[in-house]
Amino acid sequence: MSSSATKDIIAIGGSAGSSAVLKTLVADLPADLPASVFVSTHIPANSPGFLPEILSVRSKLPVTQAIDGQPIERGHIYLAAPDRHLLLMGETIKFGAGPRENMVRPSIDPMFRSAALSFGPRVVGLVLTGMLNDGAAGLHAIKTNGGTTVVQHPLDAEADQMPLAALEAVEVDHVAPAADLGKLLAGIAGSDAGPACGSPSDGLRLEVDIAAGARLGSAELRKIASPTALTCPDCHGVLSEVRGSQPLRFRCQIGHAYTADALVAHIDELDAAIRIAMRVMEERLTLVERMARDARDTGRTAVAELYEARAVEYKQYSETLRQAALTSLRLGRASRFQDS
Numbered sequence: 001m002s003s004s005a006t007k008d009i010i011a012i013g014g015s016a017g018s019s020a021v022l023k024t025l026v027a028d029l030p031a032d033l034p035a036s037v038f039v040s041t042h043i044p045a046n047s048p049g050f051l052p053e054i055l056s057v058r059s060k061l062p063v064t065q066a067i068d069g070q071p072i073e074r075g076h077i078y079l080a081a082p083d084r085h086l087l088l089m090g091e092t093i094k095f096g097a098g099p100r101e102n103m104v105r106p107s108i109d110p111m112f113r114s115a116a117l118s119f120g121p122r123v124v125g126l127v128l129t130g131m132l133n134d135g136a137a138g139l140h141a142i143k144t145n146g147g148t149t150v151v152q153h154p155l156d157a158e159a160d161q162m163p164l165a166a167l168e169a170v171e172v173d174h175v176a177p178a179a180d181l182g183k184l185l186a187g188i189a190g191s192d193a194g195p196a197c198g199s200p201s202d203g204l205r206l207e208v209d210i211a212a213g214a215r216l217g218s219a220e221l222r223k224i225a226s227p228t229a230l231t232c233p234d235c236h237g238v239l240s241e242v243r244g245s246q247p248l249r250f251r252c253q254i255g256h257a258y259t260a261d262a263l264v265a266h267i268d269e270l271d272a273a274i275r276i277a278m279r280v281m282e283e284r285l286t287l288v289e290r291m292a293r294d295a296r297d298t299g300r301t302a303v304a305e306l307y308e309a310r311a312v313e314y315k316q317y318s319e320t321l322r323q324a325a326l327t328s329l330r331l332g333r334a335s336r337f338q339d340s
Contacts, residue, residue, distance in 0.1 A: 005193040007148060008035040008074060009088070009123045010185055011115045013108030013138070015042040015130025017158025019051065021178040022128070023058050026077060028182025031060040034190035035124075037077040038066075038086060040111045042104045042130070045083035052079055068095040080106040085211045087114040096211040099255035100234070102134045102262040109257075110211035112138025117200045117208050121146030121193040124185065128178075129157035133165030133247055133261050140246045141204055143170050146197035148188060150174040152181065165261070169246040203242075216255045225251055230263070232256050239263075278318065285314040 014021060018041050029037070041051070049065055056063045059077060066078040066086055070093050078093060080086035085096030085106050094114075101107035108127070112135065115123045125142040127135040129152055143149045149172040154160035156177035166172065176184050203224040210216055225240035232239050232252035239250040239258070248260040292307035 005122065005195075006034065006190050007122055007124050007188055007193050008190065009115055009119045010035050010037045010126070010189065011088075011112055011123060011142070012037065012039045012126045012128065013041070013111065013130075013135040013162075014039075014128030014152075015108075015132075015134065015159065015162060017129040019054070020158075021152065021181070022051075022055055024178050025182040025185070026055050026059040026061070026063065029059065029061055029077075029186055031075070033061060033075055033186060035185075036072050036074055037061070038080075038088065038111060038115070039077065040080040040086050040106045040108050042134070043080070043082050043106070045105075047082045049082065055079075066093050066095075068093065080111070082106075085110040087111060087208065087212055088118050089114060089208075089212070090118055094212060097213040098211040099257065101211070101257040102132060102259055104134065107211075107257075108135035109138035110208065113141045113204055114208045114211070116141040116145040116147060117204050119147075120196045120200070121148075123147035124150060124188055126150040126152070126181065126185065127162055127166040128152045129159050130162035131159050132161055132265060133169075133259050135162055136165040136169040136247050137245060137249055137259065139166050139172070140169050143172075144197070145200055145204075146194060148173050150176070150181070150184065150188075153177045161261075165247060165259075203244075210251075210255045210257075216251075216253055218253045221251060221253050233258075233263070281314055281318045285311060285318060288314060 022039065052063050052065050061075055061077050063077040063079065065081050072091050072093060081095065083105055085098060087094045087096045087110060096110055101109050112125050123142050125139045125147055127139055139149050149170050151163050151166045151172050153175050154163040157163050174184060206220060206224055221240055225242045227238050227240045228250065230239040230250060234256040235252055235254045237252040237254060239252050242249040242251060249257060250263060251257045288307045288311045292304050292311060295304035295307060
C-alpha cells in the first residue's frame with residue numbers, strides 16, 4: 001500500500017438492516033477506488049457467510065471474507081469472519097479472539113479502534129443502521145486520532161439506535177442517507193489525510209491488544225478504568241468504568257466490554273427470563289401442593305409424601321429465582337444510575 005497521507009482506509013460497521021444498505025453502498029464504489037474497505041457486521045458464530053457473494057454481485061471491487069494474516073490491498077472490500085474481531089494491525093489483517101464487546105464478536109468498536117491506531121487520519125469510519133450503540137466508541141477513537149467520521153442518517157436507518165448513539169458520542173463530519181453513502185465515500189477516498197493528531201493513547205493500544213486476545217488482568221485494567229459496584233454478566237467479575245469514554249463503557253478484568261446501553265439491555269433480558277422462570281416454578285408448586293392434598297384426602301400417604309417433597313424442592317428453586325431477580329434489579333438500577 002502507498003505510504004502517502006491520503007484517506008485510503010474505509011471502515012464500515014453495521015447491524016440490523018445493514019445488508020441492504022451495503023448492497024446499495026458497494027454498487028456506487030468505483031472500480032478504481034483508491035482505498036481499502038473493511039466491513040464488520042453482527043454475524044452469528046455459525047453464520048454460513050453468504051454476504052461476500054451477495055455484495056460481489058453488486059460491487060465493481062473484489063469482495064471477500066477477510067483472512068487472518070493477509071496483507072491489505074487497495075481496491076478491495078474485506079468482510080469480517082464469524083466469531084472473530086476484524087483488526088487492522090499495520091498493513092496486515094488480523095483476527096482477534098479477544099472477549100466479546102457488547103455481547104458480539106465480531107464487534108465494530110475493535111475494528112474502528114485498530115484502524116485508528118494503525119492509520120490515524122487516513123481512516124474514514126462509517127456507522128450504519130443497527131440496535132444499541134456498538135460502533136460509537138470506535139468512531140470516537142477514529143475522530144480523536146484525526147480520521148473522518150460518517151453516519152447513516154437516523155431517519156433513513158431501519159434501526160436508528162446505532163446512528164443516534166454515534167451522533168451523540170462524536171461530532172461527525174458527514175451524515176447521509178443510504179442512497180448517498182457510496183458516492184460520499186468515493187469522493188472522500190484518496191483525498192488529503194492531513195497531519196496526524198499526535199501519538200495514539202496507551203488506552204487505545206491496550207484495548208486493541210485486548211481485542212487481539214492479550215490477557216488483561218486487574219493491574220492493566222486499572223490503567224484505563226476504575227472499579228464500580230456492577231458485575232460482568234459474562235464472568236460475574238467486577239466491572240470497571242473506562243475513563244473518558246464516549247459513550248459510557250465498562251470492562252471486566254477478563255476483558256468483556258459493555259456500553260451502558262448494552263449492559264442495561266442485557267439486564268432487561270435477564271429480568272424477563274427470570275420472571276418467566278418464576279411464573280413456571282410457582283405454577284408447578286401450586287400444582288404439586290394441590291396433588292399432595294388430594295393424595296392425603298384419598299388416603300394415598302406415600303404418594304402425598306412424594307408430592308410434598310417435590311413441593312419443598314420447588315420452594316427452594318423459587319427462593320433462588322427470587323434472589324436472582326433482586327440481584328438483577330439492583331444491577332439494573334446501578335447501571336441506569338451510572339448512565340444518568
